Structures are given as C-alpha cells and as structure tokens.
Amino acid sequence: MAAADTPHETVDRPAPPRRRALRILAVAVILAGLGVTAAAVGDQIRVRGLLRALRDPDPATRIKALTEIANEREVRARPVLADLLANEKDRDVLDMAGYAAMRVEVVGLVDTIKRRATEESDDAVRAKLIAYTARMSRRDVRLIPWLEAGLRAENEPWRQVASAAGLLYVGEPRGGPALIALARQPDHPARAMALAELNGLVGPMTEAVGWSIAWPTTDREPEPAFWAGLDAFWKEHGTARLLNDVLTRRFTRDPRWVEFNRLIHAREKLAKWFE
Numbered sequence: 001m002a003a004a005d006t007p008h009e010t011v012d013r014p015a016p017p018r019r020r021a022l023r024i025l026a027v028a029v030i031l032a033g034l035g036v037t038a039a040a041v042g043d044q045i046r047v048r049g050l051l052r053a054l055r056d057p058d059p060a061t062r063i064k065a066l067t068e069i070a071n072e073r074e075v076r077a078r079p080v081l082a083d084l085l086a087n088e089k090d091r092d093v094l095d096m097a098g099y100a101a102m103r104v105e106v107v108g109l110v111d112t113i114k115r116r117a118t119e120e121s122d123d124a125v126r127a128k129l130i131a132y133t134a135r136m137s138r139r140d141v142r143l144i145p146w147l148e149a150g151l152r153a154e155n156e157p158w159r160q161v162a163s164a165a166g167l168l169y170v171g172e173p174r175g176g177p178a179l180i181a182l183a184r185q186p187d188h189p190a191r192a193m194a195l196a197e198l199n200g201l202v203g204p205m206t207e208a209v210g211w212s213i214a215w216p217t218t219d220r221e222p223e224p225a226f227w228a229g230l231d232a233f234w235k236e237h238g239t240a241r242l243l244n245d246v247l248t249r250r251f252t253r254d255p256r257w258v259e260f261n262r263l264i265h266a267r268e269k270l271a272k273w274f275e
Helices: 017-054 059-072 075-087 091-104 107-119 124-136 140-153 157-169 174-181 193-206 224-237 241-250 253-274
Strands: none
Touching: 017 059, 017 075, 059 075, 059 091, 075 091, 075 107, 091 107, 091 124, 107 124, 107 140, 124 140, 124 157, 124 193, 140 157, 140 241, 157 174, 157 193, 174 193, 174 224, 193 224, 193 241
16 A cells, blocks of 8 residues: 655745845834834923923032033023023022033023123122123124123122133224223223133134233233233234134034034934944
C-alpha cells in the first residue's frame, strides 16, 4: 500500500528585501511622528509650567522661571512678563523680569520698563531697568531726551550712570565722556556699574581699532595710566560710527542664525525621546 503523501510543512519565508525596507521605513516614520508629537506636548507642558511659576507667590520661584525664560528666550511668556513688569513689587523679581524682557527682545515692553524705571527709587535695580530700556529699544533716538535728563540728575547717582550707559546703547557717543567721568569718582555709589558698562561697551570699541588698554579688575583701583589711555582713545576714536558698528556686532542677531539655533535646540530636545 502506497504511503500517504506527507503534508508540506509551513515555512516562514523572509519578506522580499523591498517589502522589508518599506516596513522599516514605515515604522521609522511612525516613531518619528510620535517623537515629534511627544516633544511638542512636552514643550507645551514646560511653557505652561513656566507661566504658572511666574504667578507663584514665592519670589524665588518667579526668579527661577524668569531665569529659564531669559536663557531660552521664551517669547511665549510675553503676556505674563508684561504683567510682572507693570505690577511686580519685589525688587529682585522686577530686575529679573526686565532682564528677561531684554533677552527675549520684546520691544513692545520698552515703554513699560521705562515707566517703572522712572517711578522707582534710585538704586541698582532702577539703574538696570534704565539700561535694559535703552539696550532693547534698538537704538530708538526718542529715548535720548529722557536719558539726557537722567544724566543731569545729580541727586540720583544710579540714574546718572545708567543714563550715560543708555546713551551709548542708543548709539549716542556723548554718553562715553559722561560715563568715564562718573566712573572716575572713587566715592560714587554706582561706580562699579559705571566701570562694568565701560568695559562692556567701550572695551569692544578699543578692541575694534586695536587700541591697547588694560582694563582694571573689579578688586583693584584703576591706575592713572588707564584713565589717560581711555581719554586719549575717546578723543581719537569715540565716534558715532565706531560705536554703532560695535553695537551692531554685539547686539544684532542675524535672523538666519536665530532660526538655525532654534532648530538645533528642537533637535536636541527631540533626541532625548530616542535615547
């Protein structure tokens, strides 16, 4: 009797290379889509957390959130920043809110910061608000009369120094000699700020023309030779053209580089989901 035919065993055959590649590609696309969605959701959660923190009654929590907003240049915090700048009572929080607005470059808040700087008592926070106003105004010459009035306010030393620096920030070289004269006064309450602003604004100008000058450290009294060299530099090179060239180089951000950095930042966040 003939033996019955043995049924063929079922064998899993590998998919053709083309089909397998399409499956892998489909899975990769799905995973990428899920990653992008998760990153977007995570980003929204982060921003909402920052906005809640800005309304927290604890000043330290508000300062921490403002620091992150400033570092990330988080423009979506603008509405709450506007409210903080208009109504904040804590001096340290107000200072950080002004700094964050400057970093985010919310030009629409210039008038708000200017108003707070005008109303506040004369101290370091007020001086910083004046400097933030001038720096973020994008060299708005309409600020010059306000800054000139501040420079003449002899009974408000912090306002004087900040106004001199502010004139430089708006591209007005008259602020240079005024800031140098204020920084020269050993007993001036805002002398440290005056020296720091000179270093940050005039220092790059000296570098641009190759003028050799040794800037004093914060813990040492400037030598007479330093002041003589600074006076000579300003007399020869303290022009509006050089000042504005340096301001453009330091504070004008190319939109292409801004977008490029944002893409890098987004890629780094997205990469965490695939680690």
